[in-house]
Amino acid sequence: MPSKLVPGVEPPAAAGDAGRDMAETWFVFRNGDLLVRDGDDPIPPRSASADLPAEGDAHYLGAIGGAGCFAIALTRDATAPDGHAFAGLRALFIRMPRETWHAAGRALQILEWDRTHRFCGACATPTVAVPGERAKKCPACALTAYPRVAPAIIVLVHRGDEAILARGPRTPASFLSTLAGFVEPGESLEETLAREVEEEVGVRVKNARYFGSQPWPFPHSLMVGFFAEHDDGEPRPDGVELDVARWFRFDALPVIPPRISIARQLIDAWVASRTGGPPLP
Ligand SMILES: [Zn+2]
Known part of the structure; x- marks a missing residue:
């Protein structure tokens, strides 16, 4: 099944009513949870039943496998149709x-x-959609709002056969992970990386190298992954963001994040570089 989304803002004119066919993908949410088919293969429905109580309009997202893809929110009291259930995106991450x-x-x-x-954030007038764009404009003062993306860095700090893994007191999961933090206004990614590592574990780093990125919709982040070499200082958790932070050898790792996560991809690439695989960037 082709599953990659080709983004779009307005449905193709040709789609019309005929576009509402069984090939469509509908991301139907209730209070932040996604409607999926029950069972081991939790995929979203191929069409949205007209009798589901929607809250607001459907949004065209683009096409998956040539067929339209839509998002719609239901009222909080909506119930899942037979054979379906609502599930949180975090739980669906590995499924x-x-x-x-x-x-x-x-x-x-x-x-x-x-x-x-x-409503307009400046003058509280109801906003209107801008045709052809993912934007809302205020008809009174012309302020325009676009969906927001908040970049965050995620970094694997390494020193030969060891890397720093950490866990915060608020982390619900049992695994240890790489360090991460949000970019502040006016910062470069490299500056965020150096600041976060020093703040969270008291370590200075050098030679930051870009690895890759991953969208993270909680609520609207983009995780930008790096490797960085240890320069100075020994890891000590700050006690606020992190209560565990220390070196781990590549051959004695604790429980680490699931494979789909960029944190895990960073760890796997580093382990590979210590065991005969390609060197780090
Ligand atoms: Zn306004």
Whole structure:
């Protein structure tokens, strides 16, 4: 099944009513949870039943496998149709194909942006959609709002056969992970990386190298992954963001994040570089 979303804002004119066919993908949310088929293969429905109580309009997201893809929010009292259930995106992270999960994350972020930008942030006039764009404009003062993306860095700090892994007191999961933090206004990614590592574990780093990125829809982040070499200082958790932070050898790792996550991809690439695989960037 092709699952990659080709983004779009307006449905193709040709789609019309005929576009509402069984090949469509509908990301149907209720209070932030996604409607999926029950069972081991939790995919979103192929069409949205007209009798589901919608809250607001459907949003066209683009096409998956040539067929339309839509997002819609239901009222909080909506119930799942037979054979379906609502599930949180975090829980679906390791159960859905990566591309489908990312498309669902896009859907959730656009619905949330729609819900929270119904009125102008400057003068409180109701906003209107801008044709052909993912934007809302104030008819009184012309302020325009676009969906927001908040970049965050995620970094694997390494020193030969060891890397720093950490866990915060608020982390619900049992695994240890790489360090991460949000970019502040006016910062470069490299500056965020150096600041976060020093703040969270008291270590200075050098030679930051870009690895890759991953959208993270909680609520609207983009995780930008790096490797960085240890320069100075020994890890000590700050006690606020992190209560565990220390060196781990590549051959004695604790429980680490699931494979789909960029944190895990960073760890796997580093382990590979210590065991005869390609060197780090
Ligand atoms: Zn305004």
